Amino acid sequence: xxxxINATAASLLGFLHDAPLTGYALSQxxxxxxxxxxxxxxxxxxRELSRMADVGLVRPSGEPGPRxxxxxxxxxxxxxxxxxxxxxxxxxxxxxxxxxxxxxxGRHVDDDVLGDHLRTHRAEHARRLAEYDSIWExxxxxxxxxxxxxxxxxxxxxxxxxxxxxxxxxxxxxDLLGIQPTNNAESTL
Amino acid sequence: xxxxINATAASLLGFLHDAPLTGYALSQxxxxxxxxxxxxxxxxxxRELSRMADVGLVRPSGEPGPRxxxxxxxxxxxxxxxxxxxxxxxxxxxxxxxxxxxxxxGRHVDDDVLGDHLRTHRAEHARRLAEYDSIWExxxxxxxxxxxxxxxxxxxxxxxxxxxxxxxxxxxxxDLLGIQPTNNAESTL
DNA sequence: TGGAGCATGTAATGAGTTACATGATTGG
DNA sequence: CCAATCATGTAACTCATTACATGCTCCA
Numbered sequence: 001x002x003x004x005i006n007a008t009a010a011s012l013l014g015f016l017h018d019a020p021l022t023g024y025a026l027s028q029x030x031x032x033x034x035x036x037x038x039x040x041x042x043x044x045x046x047r048e049l050s051r052m053a054d055v056g057l058v059r060p061s062g063e064p065g066p067r068x069x070x071x072x073x074x075x076x077x078x079x080x081x082x083x084x085x086x087x088x089x090x091x092x093x094x095x096x097x098x099x100x101x102x103x104x105x106g107r108h109v110d111d112d113v114l115g116d117h118l119r120t121h122r123a124e125h126a127r128r129l130a131e132y133d134s135i136w137e138x139x140x141x142x143x144x145x146x147x148x149x150x151x152x153x154x155x156x157x158x159x160x161x162x163x164x165x166x167x168x169x170x171x172x173x174x175d176l177l178g179i180q181p182t183n184n185a186e187s188t189l
Numbered sequence: 190x191x192x193x194i195n196a197t198a199a200s201l202l203g204f205l206h207d208a209p210l211t212g213y214a215l216s217q218x219x220x221x222x223x224x225x226x227x228x229x230x231x232x233x234x235x236r237e238l239s240r241m242a243d244v245g246l247v248r249p250s251g252e253p254g255p256r257x258x259x260x261x262x263x264x265x266x267x268x269x270x271x272x273x274x275x276x277x278x279x280x281x282x283x284x285x286x287x288x289x290x291x292x293x294x295g296r297h298v299d300d301d302v303l304g305d306h307l308r309t310h311r312a313e314h315a316r317r318l319a320e321y322d323s324i325w326e327x328x329x330x331x332x333x334x335x336x337x338x339x340x341x342x343x344x345x346x347x348x349x350x351x352x353x354x355x356x357x358x359x360x361x362x363x364d365l366l367g368i369q370p371t372n373n374a375e376s377t378l
Numbered sequence: 379t380g381g382a383g384c385a386t387g388t389a390a391t392g393a394g395t396t397a398c399a400t401g402a403t404t405g406g
Numbered sequence: 407c408c409a410a411t412c413a414t415g416t417a418a419c420t421c422a423t424t425a426c427a428t429g430c431t432c433c434a
Contacts, residue, residue, distance in 0.1 A: 007287050008421075014294035024386055038290045039283070041423060046387065068387065086298045089309050090287035094228070094394095098196050098279035100347060101227045105203035106340035109275045120278050144367035151295035154365050158289060158358050165354035169347050176343050178333035197393075213414055230395065235415065257415065385430070393422070402413070 002084050003055050003077070007091075008040055009048040013057065013074060013082040020061035020073040023049050033152075036128070036159065057081050111179065122170040129163035132156060191273050192244050192266070196280075197229055198237040202246065202263060202271040209250040209262040212238050222341075225317070225348065246270050300368065311359040318352035321345060 005013070015021060015029050023046045030040040049072060052058045061073035074082075099121050106114060135156060143153050194202070204210060204218050212235045219229045238261060241247045250262035263271075288310050295303060324345060332342050 006421080007285075007290060011290055011294065014297055017294075017297045022386085027386095034290065034293055037284050037286045038293075039285075039422090042387075043389085043424090044422065047421090069385095082297070083299075086291055086294070087302050089306055090291055092310075092313065093284060093286035093288065095226050095282060095284050095351075096196075096228075097226045097282035097347075099282065100344055101196055101200055101223065102275055102279055104223055104227075104340050104344045105200065105206075105275070106343070107338075108203055108206045108271070110272075113276050117278055121281075124281065143365055149296075150366050151293050154295070154362060155289055155293045157361060157365055158286075158355075161354040161358045162284075162351075165350040166347075169350045172346060173343060176332055176346055177339050195393080211414085216414095228394090231415075232396090232417085233394065236393090258413095380434095382433095383431090385428100387427085387429095389424105389426075391422105391424075393420105395420075396418085398417080399415085400413100401415095403411085405410090406408095 003057060003081050005052070005057070005081050005085055006048075007038075007085070008044055009052055009057075010082055010085040011038065011040065012045065012048055012052070013078050013085075016058065016072065016074045016078070017082070020071040022069050022071050024069070025071075034155065037155065052078065106177075115179070118170065118173065122167070125163055125166045125170070129160065129167060132159045132163060136160060192246060192270050194241070194246070194270050194274055195237075196227075196274070197233055198241055198246075199271055199274040200227065200229065201234065201237055201241070202267050202274075205247065205261065205263045205267070206271070209260040211258050211260050213258070214260075223344065226344065241267065295366075304368070307359065307362065311356070314352055314355045314359070318349065318356060321348045321352060325349060 011030060011034075012026055015026055015033070021029065023042065026049070027040060027042045027045045030038075030045070049058065053060070053072065055077075056075055057078035058072040059075055061071045064070045099117060102109060102117060103114065139153065140148060142148075144150065200219060200223075201215055204215055204222070210218065212231070215238070216229060216231045216234045219227075219234070238247065242249070242261065244266075245264055246267035247261040248264050250260045253259045288306060291298060291306060292303065328342065329337060331337075333339065
């Protein structure tokens with residue numbers, strides 16, 4: 001019976017397929033690979049790493065560096081555990097959207113307060129979309145070409161769709177709520 | 190200094206604005222009001238409820254029923270704590286999307302396995318969108334009319350935008366990944 | 379050469395999920 | 407009236423976040 005692991009641990013195993021990495025490095029890779037749609041903190045990384053070392057899914061690789069800096073590498077069991085995890089159909093996503101929560105309780109909240117929140121959040125989402133777009137534009141025209149990481153492109157595409165949807169929603173809100181347009185639509189660009 | 194509360198507790202206070210409710214009832218209201226974008230389990234409800242009772246944000250109201258069934262009502266401090274929470278600008282949403290995680294590690298995952306996952310998830314999202322749409326269509330034409338809960342409309346609108354975006358993404362994936370279209374697009378309807 | 383700021387890890391706390399226990403209800 | 411099912415609550419566990427501690431590095 002192979003060891004069962006959670007998604008967080010699995011992601012680490014995934015990253016270790018390419019090269020041995022230390023905990024700190026792993027947390028950076030994770031951040032940059034998935035940032036907004038699967039965040040992992042350093043604490044989690046170290047916890048999962050040491051658990052996995054205990055059950056033999058990873059093992060120390062090479063010299064410890066300064067501090068307790070220690071690269072880990074995949075074991076065969078680790079590779080197997082990763083494959084098993086990947087084969088399992090992934091759970092549905094969970095979304096926790098505090099703004100939506102406040103909004104749904106809107107009848108007990110001051111209108112101005114809500115308006116503020118909406119403006120702030122809209123701006124933030126516009127920022128993110130702009131960020132994704134600028135990465136997108138630096139991709140080669142043929143996105144299926146050699147040397148392009150298709151998987152990164154796919155997740156980036158999700159990010160753009162998501163942010164576009166959210167912005168569209170912000171902009172239809174005034175109509176739905178029957179209130180003044182509070183969105184600073186010009187800040188989209 | 191008013192007591193600081195978290196979003197989960199705050200949502201309960203929100204629901205209690207309308208009427209006293211028991212823990213079980215609260216968990217049902219929460220589920221139906223926000224389901225997919227802010228889920229709360231019964232365990233959380235009871236925990237927050239008893240914490241809040243301890244610090245005087247809610248208090249037992251009326252007779253305990255069979256079992257330990259006990260309705261709670263808002264206190265003034267509770268009302269205040271809610272308002273304070275609502276006034277604070279809400280945190281950014283967090284999204285944990287296991288499918289996206291697998292996909293981003295796609296280069297270490299079998300193509301067929303990925304294809305399966307994509308198909309399964311696409312179907313589920315199509316189902317959800319259909320569900321939202323059918324609720325949407327039962328709304329009166331003038332959504333700002335009396336008797337319509339604007340706040341519910343607003344969150345529902347978000348749900349639709351979100352699911353539309355996700356489906357759009359699924360359908361562009363084959364192009365991006367340069368693989369066979371695995372999406373059963375006809376199951377959209 | 380020392381101290382400001384970054385790198386790296388750990389510990390404490392809080393939030394969320396799963397599994398369980400037992401009381402109520404109701405159709406056969 | 408009993409067995410199946412639903413209602414209601416609790417406890418144990420896992421996961422995630424925040425706050426903290428201390429080691430390194432580098433340039434003024």
